Amino acid sequence: MTLLAITSRGLFELVLGKTVGYAIQAGAVALFAAVLVVRHRARPTPHFATMLGLWWLLVVASLLSVWASAQPGRVAGAAIYAVVMVFLAGLMVLLGGLTYEFGPGRGPGPALVTCAAIMVVVALMQQFGGLTVFPGTDFGTLRTQARPPAMTGSFLHYPIALGLMSFVLLGIHAVQRRRLYLVAAVVSMVAVLVSYSRSGMVLILAGLAIGVLLSRSFSLVARALVAGGALAAAFLVAAPTDTYLQRFLSIFSPDGAGNAGRIDAWQTLLDLWSRSPLLIGSHAGEYTNITSNLAPGGAVASPESGVLQVLVSLGLLGALAYYGLMAVTTWATPGEVPWFRAGLLAAIVQSLIYQSVEVLPFMALFALTPLLARTSRTPPTEGVQDPQRLADVSDRPSTRKGHP
Secondary structure (H helix, E strand, O other): OHHHHHOOHHHHHHHOOHHHHHHHHHHHHHHHHHHHHHHOOEEEOOOHHHHHHHHHHHHHHHHHHHHHOOOOOOHHHHHHHHHHHHHHHHHHHHHHOEEEOOOOOOOOHHHHHHHHHHHHHHHHHHHHOOOOOOOOOOEEEEOOEEOOOHHHOOOOHHHHHHHHHHHHHHHHHHHHOOHHHHHHHHHHHHHHHOOOOHHHHHHHHHHHHHHHHHHOOHHHHHHHHHHHHHHHHHHHHHOOHHHHHHHHHHHHOOOOOOHHHHHHHHHHHHHHHHOOOOOOOOOOOOOOHHHHHHOOOOOOOOOOOHHHHHHHHHHHHHHHHHHHHHHHHHHHOOOOOOHHHHHHHHHHHHHHHOOOOOOHHHHHHHHHHHHHHHHOOOOHHHOOOOHHHHHHHHHOOOOOOOOO
């Protein structure tokens, strides 16, 4: 239910509006975290103290930045931006910095498969079946096809949330060896690639490359090359490859669609940051969709980069704290199989050149990944195991090589 809630803002918008949709998403993930803390005994991981320290650094940087940005008409936007970023950072601390005790069960796999299947089916119906009920339908931008926001309510939210979910599914398959999870992961990845989303393409391709490198397994590299060649061949035969290929290659071209504005935005933000208090920033809430969606007032500019958005809004201290939390969350994720960490590292990479660190489905799934990785490690048939032993194993660096 939490997964569906955080990926279904478009559905809520149909009846309740965008602001209420955001509130439902935030409430769902906050309730989930609260239930974990109350119902399942929480114990700190070795990373908890570092994560808590980074969270407090972000709080201080946010307060100072709101104070520095408190000009007439901008106080509400600055405060709302700071609250949202502190909230998302807090999720990383609670879900990545703590371990929880669970009894035997099915694990997160079935829920992830169900949620991914719903997202893919609805998005494909919108992209190729003419479904126009959800807000933001984008027929016509790329020939006669659509970039499907589907239930997520945004072109950006769908591919990066589903892309991150696909690596979690791939990681669960590597742990439990169930083909259902492999099929769900591959279908999700292909759905992201055909959604015309360049941020999604970067996340998927970078994640696969990082996963192969992290595995340190020659056999996995060989299988990845064979599978990638087969997938590319099938894609060349079945898909309108010129459109997809041009879309992907436009990532690297200054003349690609939207890239000129993206580069201009980067230059503007770097100039603004260089003329503001470097450590705390003084433009909180000015370059983020959070303000335009949740705060009173007009539209704001898009930074087209997660790291520059945090830098100009919360300064160097805020950027170090927020991205530091993302890095520690990645390290806190069990590393016996490469795919969990590969998805998180790819998510960080794509956020450098695309605006995503404020996206609630994306950041909620990012924060959930350590928990999903830990709870996928004990198949139901193994029964109840000693939670302290499981926690110790989860947090101990792996010495196994070649495990896919």
